[in-house]
Amino acid sequence: MRRRRRILGAITAIATLATIGMTGQAPTAESASGCRTPSSDFDADGAPDVAVGIPGRSGKPGAVQVRLSNKGKPHTTTIAGPHGFGTALTSLSSYEAPGDEALCSQLVVGSPEESTRTDLRRSGVVYTYYWSSSAKRFALRNLFEQPGESGARFGAALATEQRGAGQVTSRPGTLYVGSPGRDIDGIPDTGQVTSFWIDADEDPDVHDTHITWLGEPVTDAPESRAALGSSLAAAGGQIAMGMPGFPTRGRAGAGAVLVDIVGTDPDRPGPLLLSQDTDGVPGTAEKGDRFGAAVHLVPGSTPGTTTLLVGSPGEDVGSAVDAGAVTIARISSATADLSGKARTVNQNSAGMAGTSERGDQFGAAVSSMRSGSRTLFLVGAPGEDVGKKRDAGMVQTIGTGKGWTQNSKGVPGHAETGDRMGASLGGSVATGATRSLIGVPGENKNTGGVLIGLPIDRYRPTFVVGKSAGARYGFSVGP
Ligand SMILES: [Ca+2]
Ligand SMILES: [Ca+2]
Numbered sequence: 001m002r003r004r005r006r007i008l009g010a011i012t013a014i015a016t017l018a019t020i021g022m023t024g025q026a027p028t029a030e031s032a033s034g035c036r037t038p039s040s041d042f043d044a045d046g047a048p049d050v051a052v053g054i055p056g057r058s059g060k061p062g063a064v065q066v067r068l069s070n071k072g073k074p075h076t077t078t079i080a081g082p083h084g085f086g087t088a089l090t091s092l093s094s095y096e097a098p099g100d101e102a103l104c105s106q107l108v109v110g111s112p113e114e115s116t117r118t119d120l121r122r123s124g125v126v127y128t129y130y131w132s133s134s135a136k137r138f139a140l141r142n143l144f145e146q147p148g149e150s151g152a153r154f155g156a157a158l159a160t161e162q163r164g165a166g167q168v169t170s171r172p173g174t175l176y177v178g179s180p181g182r183d184i185d186g187i188p189d190t191g192q193v194t195s196f197w198i199d200a201d202e203d204p205d206v207h208d209t210h211i212t213w214l215g216e217p218v219t220d221a222p223e224s225r226a227a228l229g230s231s232l233a234a235a236g237g238q239i240a241m242g243m244p245g246f247p248t249r250g251r252a253g254a255g256a257v258l259v260d261i262v263g264t265d266p267d268r269p270g271p272l273l274l275s276q277d278t279d280g281v282p283g284t285a286e287k288g289d290r291f292g293a294a295v296h297l298v299p300g301s302t303p304g305t306t307t308l309l310v311g312s313p314g315e316d317v318g319s320a321v322d323a324g325a326v327t328i329a330r331i332s333s334a335t336a337d338l339s340g341k342a343r344t345v346n347q348n349s350a351g352m353a354g355t356s357e358r359g360d361q362f363g364a365a366v367s368s369m370r371s372g373s374r375t376l377f378l379v380g381a382p383g384e385d386v387g388k389k390r391d392a393g394m395v396q397t398i399g400t401g402k403g404w405t406q407n408s409k410g411v412p413g414h415a416e417t418g419d420r421m422g423a424s425l426g427g428s429v430a431t432g433a434t435r436s437l438i439g440v441p442g443e444n445k446n447t448g449g450v451l452i453g454l455p456i457d458r459y460r461p462t463f464v465v466g467k468s469a470g471a472r473y474g475f476s477v478g479p
């Protein structure tokens with residue numbers, strides 16, 4: 001068994017802001033046992049909501065738009081922020097006791113390009129908001145950052161274990177924050193993941209529970225440009241942390257993923273280092289594969305295991321450079337070991353739509369969805385060319401032979417050069433969402449758009465386009 005290798009985190013200096021006008025709610029018998037609405041339901045009306053990150057391009061301001069179901073009268077609200085605000089999104093609970101129901105689905109926004117200090121650049125900030133039903137707006141609850149380091153990009157990725165439909169949680173969730181540009185021991189861009197929980201106090205404190213970084217004995221030493229925390233996923237009691245720059249076998253940018261068991265037991269097994277060099281994982285670790293550029297976890301498809309999807313958008317398939325691949329691995333819930341052999345698919349594999357071509361970047365985003373009683377794995381290939389339209393993008397499900405571009409029947413819009421459909425994915429079942437969310441951040445000269453749902457099971461998807469040129473609406477979608 002691997003030893004626990006965690007470097008227990010000293011509590012780092014964290015700025016918090018006082019809560020803005022939290023109104024206490026009287027506990028009721030019905031709500032006494034915790035959060036009953038799914039994570040994706042920010043306004044707690046029983047229907048999932050959609051959050052869209054609009055981080056802006058070329059220094060333009062960022063924003064997050066939330067499309068609330070609002071008891072059948074859809075209400076759209078936008079939170080403005082600096083450039084990069086909305087790069088990552090998730091939903092977090094701070095529920096501790098009856099009366100904390102308004103904190104069950106807080107919106108968490110990563111803003112890695114900003115800094116609250118004038119002597120720093122791109123150190124990164126994370127914000128939390130709660131929906132104020134009386135004020136009809138998201139109210140800032142707190143913001144926090146790590147001790148200063150320019151270029152750390154704290155908040156470039158976020159993950160929390162989500163609460164699906166019918167699930168109840170009664171403890172604060174653990175929020176994981178990636179800082180892929182963090183330097184450890186002076187080694188550039190080693191990257192770091194820090195976990196937090198945020199209490200339910202009126203003047204909330206952010207508690208950091210541990211810090212994960214690379215080094216003895218996970219690896220021999222922190223690795224230059226590993227970029228740990230570039231991607232994150234949490235589900236089934238596990239956390240997957242992508243480090244697409246990790247030099248597996250000494251190959252720059254081959255990439256790897258750390259998978260750890262969530263918890264505080266110091267005797268629990270240490271994290272698994274998974275790469276294309278791991279026994280039972282197909283393929284070969286090569287320069288620029290970027291294994292771990294995207295990760296997604298699906299709990300419980302086989303009892304006692306969690307299914308991990310890992311995107312390698314830089315994988316070459318034959319002579320097709322950066323055609324991309326996705327690895328599907330089952331991870332033991334008890335030990336975080338690989339369970340059985342992993343498999344890898346690309347667009348040339350049986351049961352896959354399309355053909356592996358140069359620059360497809362299949363696996364740049366990975367997620368999952370429900371179709372009838374089946375769980376399907378969803379993959380984005382934002383570099384897919386559609387006819388002569390370069391990088392129009394495509395999404396597809398593994399093993400079904402099905403894929404969709406904006407020229408597919410039932411998909412609104414048109415495949416155009418640079419749309420990059422499938423660059424981001426959200427709306428997995430684990431959040432309580434009922435429809436997949438597919439980012440099209442390059443739509444209309446980087447105005448961006450989001451496709452809500454796919455034309456399957458007789459569903460008619462909708463396509464929402466942003467309002468501001470260059471804003472990249474749909475760079476992230478969630479939760
Ligand atoms: Ca809702
Ligand atoms: Ca490879």
Ligand SMILES: [Ca+2]
Nearest residue numbers: 354355357360
């Ligand atoms: Ca292709």
Ligand SMILES: [Ca+2]
Nearest residue numbers: 413414416419
């Ligand atoms: Ca288009």
